């Protein structure tokens with residue numbers, strides 16, 4: 001999953017990949033990819049209460065803005081790329097390997113050695129002369145940062161785009177846990193999965209997708225900050241974070257919290273006044289309104305190519321989703 005690219009606004013390849021993964025839960029006639037590359041899957045009887053599980057599937061990237069007379073490629077960010085991580089990174093531009101230029105420390109002007117250049121001074125070197133670069137690369141082409149997936153000790157791992165593929169994976173894991181109930185039609189609700197596009201540039205996919213689905217409830221999954229050496233945050237590996245905000249439906253979040261507690265699933269809490277900067281800000285006010293809540297997975301070094309996550313937190317998020325959906329089990333305990 002981490003190896004299929006999904007740059008914001010150009011997610012089609014990853015959307016198709018995710019749509020395939022959903023086929024084991026519902027017929028292909030219930031899975032679609034819309035014009036904005038949202039993946040939408042209806043699992044269960046559509047006349048029942050629609051509970052949407054959603055995570056954005058797009059990732060940060062860059063876009064070509066120009067080519068210099070010397071053949072260096074100018075770029076600008078798509079989403080909140082951490083510019084500090086760019087210098088000397090390996091990239092591909094329209095399928096061509098390249099690197100991002102970096103001024104040797106010996107040649108930086110006094111006082112400028114530690115400064116991160118603005119985008120107008122960030123260039124990609126493809127190793128080619130200008131006329132050759134112009135044949136292969138066009139303005140508007142997308143730039144992919146090459147970054148390996150690194151397994152760390154203790155069930156932890158580093159990769160780009162854990163924001164938000166980790167949450168897409170958590171939703172798929174929740175479905176796997178509910179597979180029997182889904183197959184035997186034992187849930188008194190319709191699960192609607194939406195993997196939403198273009199979150200990193202302003203929740204554009206979620207806006208369009210939710211409008212069409214008209215869900216009764218939405219549970220949004222996104223990443224939040226894990227504590228790191230130089231910054232505060234949630235405990236990594238200490239469970240998914242149940243979020244409270246004036247934007248969210250308090251009854252829904254209390255029910256989610258109760259489901260987690262009843263089944264002894266480890267979790268953490270966070271409360272915020274209003275906006276969180278996720279699709280959960282937008283979804284509550286679409287159409288006639290959607291009862292919405294947010295569950296977060298902590299990651300370190302957000303918006304870099306080495307975001308660090310912990311499998312225990314993914315498992316916790318999936319367990320919480322599954323526990324909440326099990327409260328709709330026909331003839332179940334509740």
Ligand SMILES: [Zn+2]
Pocket residue numbers: 056163164199222223
């Ligand atoms: Zn995100």
